[in-house]
Amino acid sequence: MYAFQSGSAPDVVFDRDGGFLRSWAKACFAPHGVYMAPDDTVWLTDDGDHTVRHCTLDGKVLLTLGIPARRSPT
Numbered sequence: 001m002y003a004f005q006s007g008s009a010p011d012v013v014f015d016r017d018g019g020f021l022r023s024w025a026k027a028c029f030a031p032h033g034v035y036m037a038p039d040d041t042v043w044l045t046d047d048g049d050h051t052v053r054h055c056t057l058d059g060k061v062l063l064t065l066g067i068p069a070r071r072s073p074t
Helices: none
Strands: 002-004 011-014 020-023 031-036 041-046 051-056 061-065
Touching: none
Parallel strands: none
Antiparallel strands: 002 011, 011 020, 031 041, 041 051, 051 061
């Protein structure tokens, strides 16, 4: 199970029993939303730096939409 939260370890992974497995997101995230895609990737929306990141389940960023720390004009 994946959780996206505020704090020093924003993206944490738990096993089926709720035991901590790992964390991989950087503390710069201001979590807003998470979507687990059917292709075993995750989309993370960051309210703090105004981006959306498409990542693998181990944290590799595949795509960043938006410019970090810059609000969209729309």
